[in-house]
Amino acid sequence: MHGSTIGQVWQQVIGTQPTPPLTLVLVTAVAALVVVLFGPVWRVARNVVTIAHEGGHALVALLSGRRLTGIRLHSDTSGVTVSVGKRTGPGMVFTGLAGYVTPSLLGLGCAALLTVNHLTALLWIGLLLLAAMLVMIRNAYGVVSVVATGVLLFLVSWFTSATVQAAVAYLITWFLLFGGIRPVYELQLKRSRRQAPDSDADQLHRLTGVPGLAWVTVFGLVAVGCLLVGGYWLVPDLPTFGDLTS
Template identity: 60%
Template structure:
């Protein structure tokens, strides 16, 4: 990685060669294991929460709402608060975006990786985290964003392209695979301890359709996006 701003910009705009197939396969296996196994999932799920709340925030802004703050909690939950009309398409899109955001971001990342934009992907992630940091309203949220950003920055700045490629594929595979498990956890939580504030139950109030219906929609969208991502890279 270059050390001047000109070198950085050139690296961001350049196309990097694809890693060897075994790296793509290995990172996919490691990412899937991270999602399926309890201890690594409890740590890595913080990244999912960041993307989840980022999805809410982005759609709030795109739909014309005023974003007032984001909070990330140590139990890997989060809250995004925006102001605007409490009903309507804008609010529906804002609420809907959260649970599908990790898988969708994973798919978009795969498209970037397929075009060789590995360094660009890493720096785009840093920009996304910096934009979120401005809206974070609690200490743990700041800590989560800063630590995640520091890891991505360290890889993008201090490591060779081969390491960047392996990290980028691991990161994107994880987001792609990580979309399904939180939806299953959501339904399990709804059955044990129903909460009117869950995204599915907010969607129920906004649309008149049952919360369980929206859980199934989240699940189907994420499963379809994950399948498409795997197909694009392997078939």
């Protein structure tokens, strides 16, 4: 879109783009899965999941009437969102629940946009969400993480071809869908070793009396469900074994 007028940019954002070939969809799926499974790369890419996680806490806190005071993102890919309001009640429960399910739900939302060929809109919505979150970041590492992610999205959406934009949009979507599952596994692994006494699941246990493991199960079911539904939306015409042998 480099050199385009504002009107042309707007038409590009709200318009639809050509459906990419199935090969691109499948290659980006494999690439995203490798990123999630390969430890050294995951430790860097997980920052994106943390941004989504803390953004989910922040959004639900605001929607439930709490006052958001700040978000911090740390170099170990952990984060914390601080809000002020009642210490008990549905608002706190939904705020606590939002973190681990948000990356997967975002991935599902991205998949929905891709099924109707709004690839550019997906990238620009991501930019807007990052800009809104940046206002509430309260530490240097968090600012760097959000700005760096936003700059990458802007460069892709403004300077690259439709094919590159499609590849990035699908890669982001698959990464959120796959990447929403691994943190849930890591959470339960830490809980089993008693290394996360103040995790979201344990805070929800103290708020509701429902066991922490039950909340981890809810996180996992949402993540797996989003992957299955989102994956079906992205590759609905994938040949089955019967098709290949007939």
